[in-house]
Amino acid sequence: MKRFVLLISLLIFGSAFFAQDIQHQVGVVNIEVPVRVFKGSTFIDDLTIDDFEIYEDNILQKIEAVYLIKKNSIKKQEGEQQFSPKVTRNFVLLFEITEYLPKIEKAIDYFFNYVIQPGDSLMVITPMKTYNFKSEAIKKLPKDIIIDQLKGKLRKDTKLGNSEYWSLISDLKAIMSDSDLDLEVRLQNYESNLHRLDGMRSINGKKLLDFAGYLKSLEGQKHVFLFYQKELIPKIDYRTIMQLESLNQSHPDLIMKLYELFDFYKRDVAFDVDKVKQAFSDSLISIHFLLITTQRPQMQSLEYSTTIRMEEQTEDIFSAFSEMAKATGGLVDSSANAAVSFEKAVEASENYYLLYYSPKNYELNGKFKTIKVKLKNMKYRITHRAGYMAN
Secondary structure, three states: OOOHHHHHHHHHOOOOOOOOOOEEEOOEEEEEEEEEEEEOOEEOOOOOHHHEEEEEOOEEEOEEEEEEEEOOEEEEEEEOOOOOOOOOEEEEEEEEOOOOOHHHHHHHHHHHHHHOOOOOEEEEEOOOOEEEEOHHHHHHOOHHHHHHHHHHHHHHHHHHHOHHHHHHHHHHHHHHHOOOOOHHHHHHHHHHHHHHHHHHHOOOHHHHHHHHHHHHOOOOEEEEEEEEEOOEEEEEOHHHHHHHHHHOOOOHHHHHHHHHHHOOOOOOOOOOHHHHHHHHHHOOEEEEEEEEOOOOHHHHHOOOOOOEEEEEOOHHHHHHHHHHHHHOOOOEEEEOOHHHHHHHHHHHHHEEEEEEEOOOOOOOOOOEEEEEEEEOOOOOEEEEOOEEEOO
């Protein structure tokens, strides 16, 4: 299975990373904080500058200005200072999937028919390639042509990008089903294929940091929608292990190997989650993590024997990417219906406030500064980025 962090290298080559979110005005540093306020799932759009409080490293700050943004338009502004918010939108649709599903087509239809507008840009990352749709091209080409072309590319790239994954799954089944092979040989072959499969599942922390750096270099608001398909991995069925154990009592080393393989996928996330969270928060990105939980037709069609069972192995990835999404003020959703999850995430992203403040006693020390936004005498749900790097 291809990992999206491997594909990001296609996206970022030749790019120079530089910070844009901290604006310098006559030696004063101003920090921009997109804030979303909800009652249930409804965005609250009647708040004023006096309703907000903002803290940096637990120290109350003075809010210089507040802007209410809907889609890519400024609807209201308050404050002593005038800023020029960049409200053009950069969308990233990132598909980390192993099968092409009909609900994903509905999400694409919804995006082009109801979300993207003139002036917006779009980047699509598939399991094989990265496609950039500039605002000029979006204006010129008919929507139905863009939609059809994108669906075709995503369908093709998903199949090609995961061909090795599906081949390995089939090989693992065949290895454990071949009773004619010596058990030691079967276990060696099985372990070798498991390591190859695990290599496909590994996440490169540096590539994640590079991706955050690339997005930081873009002007305007940045919205990343990560479609992540529920991950199922092959494991030797426990009953099979018991049977093989009973038949190989005189070979304790083989029995030990069996149990080692059974526990092979108990793993921790290999990258520094906090460092990545800080990088994405600093980059002024809203990441929406959409976990697709539906059963997959291709997985069902493999018709596994009783020697292999497919087990969900998503908790490590889900935890890490959920934290990343929350650190950017994004949505986390888990559903069998990718289209519905996407619509919820889009609705949550389209309306927000932009708060500006100048930090007290600002020091250029390269440290991560935490941000906390509160409402005075109101109990609404608030999402915003976790902070920024003072560099």
